[in-house]
Amino acid sequence: MMHPQIEDEEIIERYVRNQLPDEERKAFEEHFFGCDDCFEKLQVAERFVAGVRDAARRGTLSGEVEGRSPGWISSSWLVPAFGVSACAALLLAAFSGWMYFSQMPKMRQRLDQSAVELRAQQQARAALEQQIAGSIQPEANLPLVMLQSTRDVQAPPNEVSVPPGAKHVVLWVEVPAGKSNRYRLQVDTADNRPVETLDNLQRNSYGALAVSLPVETLQPGDYRIRLSTQEPSPASLLGEYRLRIHRP
Amino acid sequence: MSALTDTDLVTNIQNGQTEAEAALYEKYAAKVYYLALRESRLPHDAEDVRAETFLRVLQAIRGNNLRTPAALASFILGTTRNILHELFQRRKQTGKTKEPEAADLSTPSHEEQFLDSEVQHAIERTIVRLKPRERDLLRMHFYEELPTQEIARRAGIAPERVRLVKSRALKHFREFYWRLARATAPKRIDTQRR
Numbered sequence: 001m002m003h004p005q006i007e008d009e010e011i012i013e014r015y016v017r018n019q020l021p022d023e024e025r026k027a028f029e030e031h032f033f034g035c036d037d038c039f040e041k042l043q044v045a046e047r048f049v050a051g052v053r054d055a056a057r058r059g060t061l062s063g064e065v066e067g068r069s070p071g072w073i074s075s076s077w078l079v080p081a082f083g084v085s086a087c088a089a090l091l092l093a094a095f096s097g098w099m100y101f102s103q104m105p106k107m108r109q110r111l112d113q114s115a116v117e118l119r120a121q122q123q124a125r126a127a128l129e130q131q132i133a134g135s136i137q138p139e140a141n142l143p144l145v146m147l148q149s150t151r152d153v154q155a156p157p158n159e160v161s162v163p164p165g166a167k168h169v170v171l172w173v174e175v176p177a178g179k180s181n182r183y184r185l186q187v188d189t190a191d192n193r194p195v196e197t198l199d200n201l202q203r204n205s206y207g208a209l210a211v212s213l214p215v216e217t218l219q220p221g222d223y224r225i226r227l228s229t230q231e232p233s234p235a236s237l238l239g240e241y242r243l244r245i246h247r248p
Numbered sequence: 249m250s251a252l253t254d255t256d257l258v259t260n261i262q263n264g265q266t267e268a269e270a271a272l273y274e275k276y277a278a279k280v281y282y283l284a285l286r287e288s289r290l291p292h293d294a295e296d297v298r299a300e301t302f303l304r305v306l307q308a309i310r311g312n313n314l315r316t317p318a319a320l321a322s323f324i325l326g327t328t329r330n331i332l333h334e335l336f337q338r339r340k341q342t343g344k345t346k347e348p349e350a351a352d353l354s355t356p357s358h359e360e361q362f363l364d365s366e367v368q369h370a371i372e373r374t375i376v377r378l379k380p381r382e383r384d385l386l387r388m389h390f391y392e393e394l395p396t397q398e399i400a401r402r403a404g405i406a407p408e409r410v411r412l413v414k415s416r417a418l419k420h421f422r423e424f425y426w427r428l429a430r431a432t433a434p435k436r437i438d439t440q441r442r
Contacts, residue, residue: 017393030321033276039282044422046362052371052386053390054367060372
C-alpha cells in the first residue's frame with residue numbers, strides 16, 4: 001500500500017472506524033508497521049475520532065451551541081472571572097436593595113415634604129402678586145373724607161361710606177400754616193385701641209395733610225383721630241377728630 | 249541506535265549487541281502494543297502480547313531464523329498476529345469472549361484508551377473553530393455514522409465538502425493536541441506503553 005492510496009481513499013480514518021475490508025486492513029497494518037509517519041497519523045486519528053464521538057455523546061458537538069465553548073468553561077481564568085462578576089453582581093443587588101427598601105422611603109418622604117413647602121410658597125407668592133397687582137392698579141371713586149374737628153361731643157362725627165371694591169380711604173385734614181413742618185396722625189378706635197400712626201406728614205400746596213389708609217384697617221365703626229406736631233419738640237396736639245366708617 | 253535500519257538492527261542483535269535489542273524494542277513496541285490493544289481490547293492482554301512478541305522476535309533473530317532482515321517489520325507484525333490468534337484461541341476455549349471479527353466493531357472498545365483530558369480539551373478547542381453546520385457534519389459522520397451522500401444532502405453541501413471539513417477539523421485538532429501533549433509529555437505515551 002502506497003501513500004497516495006492511503007490519502008485518496010482515506011485509509012487511516014477508515015481503519016480507525018473499522019470500515020476497511022480485511023485485505024486492505026492487513027495491507028495497511030503492513031504499511032504502518034514500517035512507516036512511522038503513517039503510524040503517527042493513525043495515533044492522531046484515533047484520538048480525534050475518540051474525541052469527536054465523546055463530544056457528540058456529551059452534546060457539545062451540536063450546531064445549536066454556536067459560540068459556546070466548553071473549553072472556556074474549564075479554562076483557568078474564566079472561573080475566577082465568573083466568580084468576581086458574580087460577587088460584583090451580588091454586591092450591586094444588595095446595594096440596590098438597601099437603597100430601595102431603606103433610603104428610598106426617606107428620600108420620597110423628603111421629596112413630598114419639599115413639594116408641600118413649595119406649594120405653600122407658590123400660594124403665598126401668588127397672594128403677594130395679587131396684592132401687588134391690586135396696589136399698582138388705578139382706583140376710581142376713592143372714598144375721601146375731609147376731617148373737621150369739633151369740641152362738641154353731641155355733634156355728629158365725620159362720616160365716610162366705603163363702597164365695595166375700595167381699597168383705601170383718604171383722609172384730608174386742613175392745617176393752619178406756621179405751626180410745624182412735620183405732623184403725626186394717630187388713628188384709634190373709639191375705645192382707644194390703636195389702629196394706625198402716620199409720621200412725618202407735610203402740608204400740601206392746599207395747606208392740608210392727605211393720608212390714605214387701607215380699608216382693611218378701618219372696619220365699619222367709630223374712630224378717634226388725633227393730629228399733633230412733630231417738630232419742634234415737644235409735640236403738641238393740634239386737633240381731634242371723630243370718624244365713622246360705613247359699608248353700604 | 250534508533251536511526252539504524254532494520255537490517256543493521258538484525259545484524260547488531262545477532263552480533264550480541266544488547267543496545268540493538270533496546271533499539272528494536274524502542275522502534276516497534278508502540279506499534280505492537282497499539283495493534284494488540286486494538287485487537288484484544290484489553291490493556292493487560294496487549295502488554296502480554298507485546299512482551300511475547302518481542303521475546304519470539306528476538307529469539308528468531310538470535311537464532312538466525314529470520315529469512316530476510318529487511319522484512320523485519322513484516323516479521324514482527326506476523327508474530328504479533330500469531331500471538332493474538334493464540335490469545336483468541338485461549339479465550340474461546342475458556343469461553344471468556346469472542347474474537348474481534350465476531351464482535352461488534354462499530355464502537356471499538358479501545359477507543360477509551362485514546363480518550364484523555366488532552367484529547368477532550370483539544371477537541372473542544374477544535375469545535376469552537378467550527379461553524380455550526382460543520383459541527384453537525386462531524387457528528388453525523390463520526391457519531392451517527394451516516395453515509396457521506398446523506399450527510400451532504402442534510403447539510404446542503406457537496407459531498408466533496410464533507411471531506412474538506414473533516415480534514416480541516418483534524419488539522420486543527422492535531423495542532424491543539426500536540427501543543428497540549430508537549431506540555432504534558434509523560435501522559436502522552438499512555439496508549440503506546442513502551
